[in-house]
Amino acid sequence: MAMIAPPAMARILLCFFVLARVCASTGSQPSVDDGQSFFDVIEYGAVGDGRTDDTKAFKKAWTDACKSSVSMPIMHVPQNKTCLLQPLVLRGPCNSQNLTIQIDGTLVASGDPSAWKCDKKDCRHWIMISDVDGLSVLGSGAINGNGSEWWDHSLCHHHHVGCGKKPTGLVIDKCNEVRLSELTFKDSPQMHIAIEGSTRVTAANLTITSPGHSPNTDGIHIQRSQHVLVRDCYIGTGDDCISIGQGSAHLDISGISCGPGHGVSIGSLGKHGSRETVEDVHVRDVHFVGTSNGVRIKTWQGGKGYARDIVFERITISNSSHPIIIDQFYCDHEHCKNQTSAVQISNVTYSQVNGTSHAKAAVELACSETHPCRDILMKDITLNLTVKGKETTSHCSNVRGRRNSNIFPNISCLEEDEDL
Ligand SMILES: *[C@@H]1O[C@H](CO)[C@@H](O)[C@H](O)[C@H]1NC(C)=O
Numbered sequence: 082m083a084m085i086a087p088p089a090m091a092r093i094l095l096c097f098f099v100l101a102r103v104c105a106s107t108g109s110q111p112s113v114d115d116g117q118s119f120f121d122v123i124e125y126g127a128v129g130d131g132r133t134d135d136t137k138a139f140k141k142a143w144t145d146a147c148k149s150s151v152s153m154p155i156m157h158v159p160q161n162k163t164c165l166l167q168p169l170v171l172r173g174p175c176n177s178q179n180l181t182i183q184i185d186g187t188l189v190a191s192g193d194p195s196a197w198k199c200d201k202k203d204c205r206h207w208i209m210i211s212d213v214d215g216l217s218v219l220g221s222g223a224i225n226g227n228g229s230e231w232w233d234h235s236l237c238h239h240h241h242v243g244c245g246k247k248p249t250g251l252v253i254d255k256c257n258e259v260r261l262s263e264l265t266f267k268d269s270p271q272m273h274i275a276i277e278g279s280t281r282v283t284a285a286n287l288t289i290t291s292p293g294h295s296p297n298t299d300g301i302h303i304q305r306s307q308h309v310l311v312r313d314c315y316i317g318t319g320d321d322c323i324s325i326g327q328g329s330a331h332l333d334i335s336g337i338s339c340g341p342g343h344g345v346s347i348g349s350l351g352k353h354g355s356r357e358t359v360e361d362v363h364v365r366d367v368h369f370v371g372t373s374n375g376v377r378i379k380t381w382q383g384g385k386g387y388a389r390d391i392v393f394e395r396i397t398i399s400n401s402s403h404p405i406i407i408d409q410f411y412c413d414h415e416h417c418k419n420q421t422s423a424v425q426i427s428n429v430t431y432s433q434v435n436g437t438s439h440a441k442a443a444v445e446l447a448c449s450e451t452h453p454c455r456d457i458l459m460k461d462i463t464l465n466l467t468v469k470g471k472e473t474t475s476h477c478s479n480v481r482g483r484r485n486s487n488i489f490p491n492i493s494c495l496e497e498d499e500d501l
């Protein structure tokens with residue numbers, strides 16, 4: 082309808098729709114004074130049949146919601162609608178400091194990588210929200226990246242897509258005061274959610290799933306962002322459940338169930354000799370089931386910067402291959418030269434970590450010779466082998482720190498100190 086009407090007419094029709102919606106939902110006076118207005122993508126022309134490209138309707142609904150002068154504009158994807166979307170940027174700044182994107186239906190991407198309308202060499206995101214202050218993204222719906230064909234390594238040879246960067250499902254880019262909640266994320270081509278260059282972001286009650294064999298499908302990736310809170314999420318993917326990259330500080334992560342996946346990782350930091358920093362990270366009440374790693378810190382040789390002031394506490398681990406690992410020799414290809422500079426790791430506490438390890442070496446701390454890990458503290462740790470019979474062991478090199486006596490396996494490189 083908006084397509085055939087001239088712009089002014091479209092606006093009048095839209096006002097009518099919005100009022101009708103408010104009347105219908107309250108059953109009484111249009112509640113103008115609570116400041117809410119719905120921008121329903123179906124009213125903007127989305128079909129919602131999972132086959133028609135609804136990208137244009139989303140762009141229009143966003144433009145109006147973002148420009149709206151009401152205090153609480155709500156862009157809405159209704160229940161039982163499946164909207165097929167091409168790569169989409171929802172860009173601010175917006176008028177309201179209290180914008181909501183409420184997704185009760187499903188967003189789905191094309192399952193055929195060659196049908197994605199993006200620069201094939203730079204298909205970095207599916208949905209990106211950029212430069213918005215004061216945003217909630219919530220609802221009972223799902224965001225389905227439909228990425229299984231992107232996961233196939235042979236793509237590179239056949240379609241010339243999927244060789245470089247694969248798209249991230251949802252990117253929160255340069256935003257402040259963001260709340261993500263309730264939604265289900267599924268089968269992203271690459272990472273599911275990336276929080277980049279943003280501050281004061283809360284992600285809660287999310288469910289994020291993709292198969293354990295899907296490559297690089299991290300659940301939540303945090304980078305160049307501060308004051309990020311992740312709580313009460315269920316994450317099972319083919320890569321890190323949560324990965325914490327360069328420039329992250331003041332993170333609070335709790336109540337996470339992780340598996341399958343690679344665990345919770347800080348890094349990798351310091352690739353190509355870069356200076357990278359991560360500080361003040363609390364990870365607590367995390368339950369790992371069948372993950373390759375539990376809590377991991379990984380850095381490249383030759384890097385600079387630091388990872389410090391990190392706490393892992395109340396962690397339970399079931400059958401992980403590397404429950405506790407620091408790897409300062411991270412290398413994702415065969416030959417990485419030994420180098421002298423390194424990202425400095427210090428003040429890392431592990432407290433109340435218990436469960437089972439698939440591998441014998443349940444604790445591995447491999448630190449740089451020139452920049453040994455400092456102030457590594459361990460308290461109340463029990464890691465047994467999944468298969469009873471043998472005892473777990475620990476390995477450490479170039480580690481300084483302390484532990485209490487309630488540690489199994491024994492970690493001989495740490496000084497015993499009952500006052501921790
Ligand atoms: C969605 O579908 C379910 C099951 O068919 C139905 O009960 C519900 O009322 C529908 N919701 C809407 C908003 O149409």
Ligand SMILES: *[C@@H]1O[C@H](CO)[C@@H](O)[C@H](O)[C@H]1NC(C)=O
Nearest residue numbers: 115152153178179180215258
């Ligand atoms: C946004 O709206 C919610 C719900 O009405 C309200 O609780 C909150 O205070 C508002 N925030 C701002 C910044 O206006």
Ligand SMILES: *[C@@H]1O[C@H](CO)[C@@H](O)[C@H](O)[C@H]1NC(C)=O
Nearest residue numbers: 131189190191192193225227
């Ligand atoms: C995912 O993509 C495939 C291939 O294009 C398609 O057949 C399927 O319907 C898509 N899945 C969903 C949930 O739309």
Ligand SMILES: *[C@@H]1O[C@H](CO)[C@@H](O)[C@H](O)[C@H]1NC(C)=O
Nearest residue numbers: 261262263283284285286313
């Ligand atoms: C998460 O879900 C719980 C239980 O349903 C609810 O009490 C809590 O308010 C939710 N948190 C957020 C931030 O939505």
Ligand SMILES: *[C@@H]1O[C@H](CO)[C@@H](O)[C@H](O)[C@H]1NC(C)=O
Nearest residue numbers: 361362389390391392428429
């Ligand atoms: C170690 O890190 C913790 C957690 O961030 C912090 O509270 C504490 O002040 C740090 N200790 C030192 C000596 O910096």
Ligand SMILES: *[C@@H]1O[C@H](CO)[C@@H](O)[C@H](O)[C@H]1NC(C)=O
Nearest residue numbers: 395396397433434435436463
């Ligand atoms: C393992 O850790 C959990 C959570 O901190 C705790 O409740 C439980 O008692 C611990 N179990 C053992 C055997 O230490």
Ligand SMILES: *[C@@H]1O[C@H](CO)[C@@H](O)[C@H](O)[C@H]1NC(C)=O
Nearest residue numbers: 371399400401402439467468
């Ligand atoms: C433990 O993990 C290993 C390797 O992933 C797997 O082969 C084994 O079946 C798992 N054992 C249990 C008891 O889950």
Ligand SMILES: *[C@@H]1O[C@H](CO)[C@@H](O)[C@H](O)[C@H]1NC(C)=O
Nearest residue numbers: 410417418419420449450478
């Ligand atoms: C690099 O350093 C590691 C750890 O110190 C050592 O085991 C390895 O032999 C070194 N490799 C080379 C090529 O020097």
Ligand SMILES: *[C@@H]1O[C@H](CO)[C@@H](O)[C@H](O)[C@H]1NC(C)=O
Nearest residue numbers: 435436437463464465466489
């Ligand atoms: C580890 O093994 C010890 C000794 O067999 C046992 O007492 C303890 O409960 C086990 N802990 C866990 C977390 O399985």
Ligand SMILES: *[C@@H]1O[C@H](CO)[C@@H](O)[C@H](O)[C@H]1NC(C)=O
Nearest residue numbers: 486488490491492493494495
């Ligand atoms: C742990 O290792 C230290 C250093 O090798 C040793 O002194 C201590 O007796 C060991 N503790 C246990 C319980 O084996």
